[in-house]
Amino acid sequence: MRESAPAPADAAPGPAARERWPVFVLSCHRSGSTLLREVLAPHPRLACAPESGFIAGLQPFLDYPQALAALGTLGWQPDRVIRELRAMVERLMARHMHPLGKERWVDTTPGYVRHTALIDRLFDGEVLYVLFVRHPLDCVHALHASVVPSTRHGDPEIARCARQFGVGRHAWAQYWSEVHTRLAAFAASCLERTVVIRYEDLLSAPADVLRSMLTAIGERCPADLIAHASVRTSRIGARRSAAGDRTAADPWRAWPAAEIRALWSTVERVAEPLGYRGEP
Amino acid sequence: MSGGGNGHDPNAVTRRDWPVFVLSSHRAGSTLLRYLLDSHDELTCAPESKFIAGLEELAACPRTLAAFAGLGITADDVFAEVRTFTERIMGGYAGAMSKRRWIDKTPNYYRLTPFLDRLFAGQVLYIVLARHPLDCIASLERFWTQGGDADPDLARNAERHGTSRYGWSRYWLDVYERLAAFAASVPDRCTTITYEALVRAPEPTLAAVLQFIGERHQPDLAVKAFRERHTIGYGDPSIERAARLDAERVGKWSAWPRGEVDVLWDSVEPVAVRFGYERPSHHQTA
Numbered sequence A: 001m002r003e004s005a006p007a008p009a010d011a012a013p014g015p016a017a018r019e020r021w022p023v024f025v026l027s028c029h030r031s032g033s034t035l036l037r038e039v040l041a042p043h044p045r046l047a048c049a050p051e052s053g054f055i056a057g058l059q060p061f062l063d064y065p066q067a068l069a070a071l072g073t074l075g076w077q078p079d080r081v082i083r084e085l086r087a088m089v090e091r092l093m094a095r096h097m098h099p100l101g102k103e104r105w106v107d108t109t110p111g112y113v114r115h116t117a118l119i120d121r122l123f124d125g126e127v128l129y130v131l132f133v134r135h136p137l138d139c140v141h142a143l144h145a146s147v148v149p150s151t152r153h154g155d156p157e158i159a160r161c162a163r164q165f166g167v168g169r170h171a172w173a174q175y176w177s178e179v180h181t182r183l184a185a186f187a188a189s190c191l192e193r194t195v196v197i198r199y200e201d202l203l204s205a206p207a208d209v210l211r212s213m214l215t216a217i218g219e220r221c222p223a224d225l226i227a228h229a230s231v232r233t234s235r236i237g238a239r240r241s242a243a244g245d246r247t248a249a250d251p252w253r254a255w256p257a258a259e260i261r262a263l264w265s266t267v268e269r270v271a272e273p274l275g276y277r278g279e280p
Numbered sequence B: 001m002s003g004g005g006n007g008h009d010p011n012a013v014t015r016r017d018w019p020v021f022v023l024s025s026h027r028a029g030s031t032l033l034r035y036l037l038d039s040h041d042e043l044t045c046a047p048e049s050k051f052i053a054g055l056e057e058l059a060a061c062p063r064t065l066a067a068f069a070g071l072g073i074t075a076d077d078v079f080a081e082v083r084t085f086t087e088r089i090m091g092g093y094a095g096a097m098s099k100r101r102w103i104d105k106t107p108n109y110y111r112l113t114p115f116l117d118r119l120f121a122g123q124v125l126y127i128v129l130a131r132h133p134l135d136c137i138a139s140l141e142r143f144w145t146q147g148g149d150a151d152p153d154l155a156r157n158a159e160r161h162g163t164s165r166y167g168w169s170r171y172w173l174d175v176y177e178r179l180a181a182f183a184a185s186v187p188d189r190c191t192t193i194t195y196e197a198l199v200r201a202p203e204p205t206l207a208a209v210l211q212f213i214g215e216r217h218q219p220d221l222a223v224k225a226f227r228e229r230h231t232i233g234y235g236d237p238s239i240e241r242a243a244r245l246d247a248e249r250v251g252k253w254s255a256w257p258r259g260e261v262d263v264l265w266d267s268v269e270p271v272a273v274r275f276g277y278e279r280p281s282h283h284q285t286a
Helices: A033-040 A054-063 A067-073 A078-100 A110-122 A136-146 A156-165 A169-189 A199-204 A206-216 A223-240 A257-274 B030-038 B051-059 B062-070 B075-096 B107-119 B133-144 B152-161 B165-185 B195-200 B202-212 B237-241 B258-275
Strands: A023-026 A046-049 A104-107 A128-133 A194-198 B020-023 B043-045 B101-104 B125-130 B190-194
Touching: A023 A033, A023 A110, A033 A046, A033 A128, A033 A199, A033 A223, A046 A078, A054 A067, A054 A078, A054 A110, A054 B051, A054 B062, A067 A078, A067 B051, A078 A104, A078 A110, A078 B075, A110 A156, A110 A169, A128 A169, A128 A206, A136 A169, A136 A257, A156 A169, A169 A194, A169 A257, A194 A199, A194 A206, A199 A206, A199 A223, A206 A223, B020 B030, B020 B107, B030 B043, B030 B101, B030 B125, B030 B195, B030 B202, B030 B237, B051 B062, B051 B075, B051 B107, B062 B075, B075 B101, B075 B107, B107 B152, B107 B165, B125 B165, B125 B195, B125 B202, B133 B152, B133 B165, B133 B258, B152 B165, B165 B190, B165 B258, B190 B195, B190 B202, B195 B202
Parallel strands: A023 A104, A023 A128, A046 A104, A128 A194, B020 B101, B020 B125, B043 B101, B125 B190
Antiparallel strands: none
16 A cells, blocks of 8 residues: 655756856855955856855755655655755745846855855756955954854854854954864865965955956946945055054064964964964 | 534535645554545545654744745745645645545644644635543553654653653643644634544444545444555554554543552643543542
């Protein structure tokens, strides 16, 4: 009296051309991804979304007890379910893009650092990544100055950081190190689909960085986009160098030398391959 | 039996395409009802789908909806897409079974009724299936030791109330308290039947259910259900050993001590009477 359900018809979309693949900007909190989003906003094809966050919610669905097994009995094996989820995500993002007249989406949610495996599986590898990094001590300074860590923080990633590492600059340094260790390992697994850019380079040479990044993701770089980026980044650069000394640009340089050394020892293994140095 | 389906609904054509959810506790006979409905020429009643509970975690999460709102995507947009996803899964299954319409019978969805109603924008019908609380408790007690502990909802109840008969009475109460309230809130889209009516009078009970959901009555379902093949999946596996409807699978609790029956009944009575069940008389127990 038993039989397995035959596989239902699969109407999920087939492979997409690389220049249509979504782009995920992966970064630590307070690395400047909002600036990157603002710089890319005028691009004629790219919808650079505010932090979407919802893709992380797919994991509890996939992990729900007995859900995938039950779907299997209905003829929906995990790969087919993933394709349907992808189609749903793409329809949702189309609802975001199309009113803006855009054709391709760029996501800048920092919390996705922990969900790269899910994202890559969801898009079956048809997805590109921008690793957006910032000097670790600069990032630690920004985190310490602007985020109040709590185990009950509304952002689950910040709450997890508080639980795991505690509070204070040393905790943020450990967080930075953990995030970038993950990112480095992930980038090494898909080098041909990943480009690394540094916040500091975006500020100092926005045209070069934008051309490099947009070429890597298969997009052209319009002149007016570079002009817009130059204006936007020069404002920040001017603020950072207004006082005319290095501590204005890099406030961490004013920290006690012993603390800088201690913090640097926490991050240097990951920071140095990214081209960062931690001398006071 | 109650419900508003009478065959004269002006929306009957539309309603005939709406999905149907059988809502019940575990061990209330939903697999039997599944086999009966699955034998209808137009209907497929799948094994327990379970995954919609996971979708609720995705779509009803305030943080998720806030993230979508930041993208200019409304909660209604989100629910529309999750509905499309669900209909592709369940509709795909129905298509593979060469049936026109799907019915879901996942017991755990008793917790999801507000979500289901929003997901389908009210275009959905419900069959509440009740079973005598003491029979249900007796079956739950056995089922827990035979694989029922893998079910997330039963595991949650076990953690909260334990796995004694009293613990399962709390589960029964929770399920049917919710279902009674829900059924009262959507009387035109929900009908209620009992397991006892289904096994003792299958013909009129099924006829009423089919009329309610807008389907043609087929008098041979009680026979076809045990002859046709049904998809393997989550549900009560013991039905595969059955050759016909068995009206004798009631009243096994009558061997329990009278004092225990009274205690259990006191626990469930306020809700049990709403489904037409009466306090067991002394001659029904040991």
